[in-house]
Amino acid sequence: MATKKTSTKKTSTKKANTKPKKTSTKKASTAKKNGTKKTSTKKASTSKKASTSKKASTNKKASTTKKTSTKKTNTKAVKASELVKDLKALAKKEKSKKVKADRFHKTGKGEYGEKDVFIGVSVPSIRAQAKKYKEMSNKEIEKLLKDKIHEVRMAGLLILVEKYEKAKTKAEKKEIAGFYLANSQYINSWDLVDLSVYKILGDFLLEEAPKKAYSVLNKLASSKNMWERRMAMVSTLSFIKAGRKEEVKKIAKKLLKDGEDLIHKASGWMLREMGKRIGEDELKKFLDENHKIMPKVALRYAVEKLDKKTRDLYLKAKNRINN
Numbered sequence: 156m157a158t159k160k161t162s163t164k165k166t167s168t169k170k171a172n173t174k175p176k177k178t179s180t181k182k183a184s185t186a187k188k189n190g191t192k193k194t195s196t197k198k199a200s201t202s203k204k205a206s207t208s209k210k211a212s213t214n215k216k217a218s219t220t221k222k223t224s225t226k227k228t229n230t231k232a233v234k235a236s237e238l239v240k241d242l243k244a245l246a247k248k249e250k251s252k253k254v255k256a257d258r259f260h261k262t263g264k265g266e267y268g269e270k271d272v273f274i275g276v277s278v279p280s281i282r283a284q285a286k287k288y289k290e291m292s293n294k295e296i297e298k299l300l301k302d303k304i305h306e307v308r309m310a311g312l313l314i315l316v317e318k319y320e321k322a323k324t325k326a327e328k329k330e331i332a333g334f335y336l337a338n339s340q341y342i343n344s345w346d347l348v349d350l351s352v353y354k355i356l357g358d359f360l361l362e363e364a365p366k367k368a369y370s371v372l373n374k375l376a377s378s379k380n381m382w383e384r385r386m387a388m389v390s391t392l393s394f395i396k397a398g399r400k401e402e403v404k405k406i407a408k409k410l411l412k413d414g415e416d417l418i419h420k421a422s423g424w425m426l427r428e429m430g431k432r433i434g435e436d437e438l439k440k441f442l443d444e445n446h447k448i449m450p451k452v453a454l455r456y457a458v459e460k461l462d463k464k465t466r467d468l469y470l471k472a473k474n475r476i477n478n
Contacts, residue, residue: 233291235298239307241284246274246306260305260344267381267417268305268344276306278350285313289321293334300341308341312351319355325363332359343382345417352386357393368394369402376409381418384410388421395428400437403429407441411448423456431460442469447476 262268291314299311319331335342335355342348360368375387388410391403407422430438438457446454446469454473458466 233288233295235291235295235302235311238284238288238291238299238310239302239304241287242276242281242304242306242310243274245276245280245284249275249277249280259346270303271305271344272303273305278309281306281310282313284310285317289314289317293330296334297338300338305344305347309347309350312342312347316351316354319358328359328363332356339380339383339386342386345382345385345421348382348385349389352389353392356386357390360390361393361397361399369405372402372406373409376406381415384413384415384418385421388418388425391425392428395425395432398433400429400433404441407453408445411445411450411453413450416452419450419453420456422450423453423459426453426457427459430457435461439465446473449473451477 260268260271260273262271262273288310296311296314299307299314302308302311315331315335319328322328322331332355335351342351356371360371364371372387372390375383375390378384378387387406391406394400394402403425407426410418410422413419413422426438426441429441438461442449442454442457449457451473454469458469461469
C-alpha cells in the first residue's frame with residue numbers, strides 16, 4: 156500500500172511539472188511568433204518608408220531636371236525682335252525724350268549722327284530692358300548692334316555689359332571682349348562708347364591681359380575710326396580706378412593733336428578723373444608738360460575740378476599762347 160501511494164505521488168508530481176512546462180513552451184512560441192511578426196512588420200514599414208523616400212527623391216530630381224530644362228529652353232528663346240518691340244512700346248510712353256536725345260547728338264547732314272535714328276527711350280528704361288533680356292545669345296545681340304535705332308544698339312551693348320559682369324572665367328570674358336571689338340563699327344556714338352567700353356574692354360585688358368593692354372589701346376588710338384580712338388581713351392578709366400596712371404597719360408598724349416572735338420573731350424575727361432582719383436600732382440605734371448599743345452577743350456575739361464586759382468593759371472597761359 157505504501158508503495159502504491161508513492162507511485163501515485165510521483166505520477167502526480169510529474170503531471171504537475173509537465174503541465175506548466177507546456178504552458179511555458181506555448182507562451183514562448185507565442186512570444187516568438189509575436190516577435191517575428193513585429194520584426195516582419197517593422198521591416199515592411201522600413202521598406203515602405205525607404206520606397207516612399209526613394210520615390211519622393213526621384214520625383215524631386217525629375218522636377219528639378221524639368222525646371223532646369225525649361226529654363227534653358229526659355230534662354231534660347233530670347234529674341235532680339237522681342238526687345239525691339241518692347242523698346243518701341245516704351246517710346247510711345249516717353250515721346251518727350253526724343254527731342255532731348257537729339258539735342259545731345261549731331262544728326263544733321265554730314266555730321267557724325269546723320270543716319271542715326273532716335274525713338275526717344277530714356278537710358279534708365281533701356282537699362283531695365285537689358286536686365287530683362289540679359290540671357291540673350293551673342294547671335295541675337297549682334298542683330299541689335301546692327302539696328303539703325305540708337306536705343307536698340309545701346310540695349311545690345313548694355314546686355315553685353317550684363318553678361319561680362321556675370322562671367323566667371325577668363326575664357327568667358329575673353330569671348331565677350333572679342334565680340335565687342337569685332338562689332339566696334341556699330342558702336343558709333345559717344346554715349347554708346349562711354350556706357351560700355353571701360354566696363355568690358357578696359358576691365359578685360361586690366362584684369363586678364365595687362366601685358367597686352369597698351370598694345371591694344373595704342374592700336375585703337377591709331378585707328379581712322381573716331382569711335383575706336385574714343386574707345387582707347389575711355390577704356391583707361393578702368394586703369395585709373397585701379398590706381399594706374401601710365402595708360403591714360405600715354406593715350407592722352409598720343410591724342411593731343413587729334414582733329415576731333417569728341418576725342419579732346421574724352422582726353423580731358425580722363426585726365427580730370429586721373430587727378431581726382433590718383434592725385435592732382437599727377438594731373439599737374441601732365442599739364443605742365445603739355446598744356447601749351449593741348450586743345451583748349453581738352454584743357455578745360457582736365458582742369459575743371461582744380462581750385463579756381465590753379466584752373467585760371469592754366470587757362471590764361473593757354474590763351475596767351477593762342478594770342
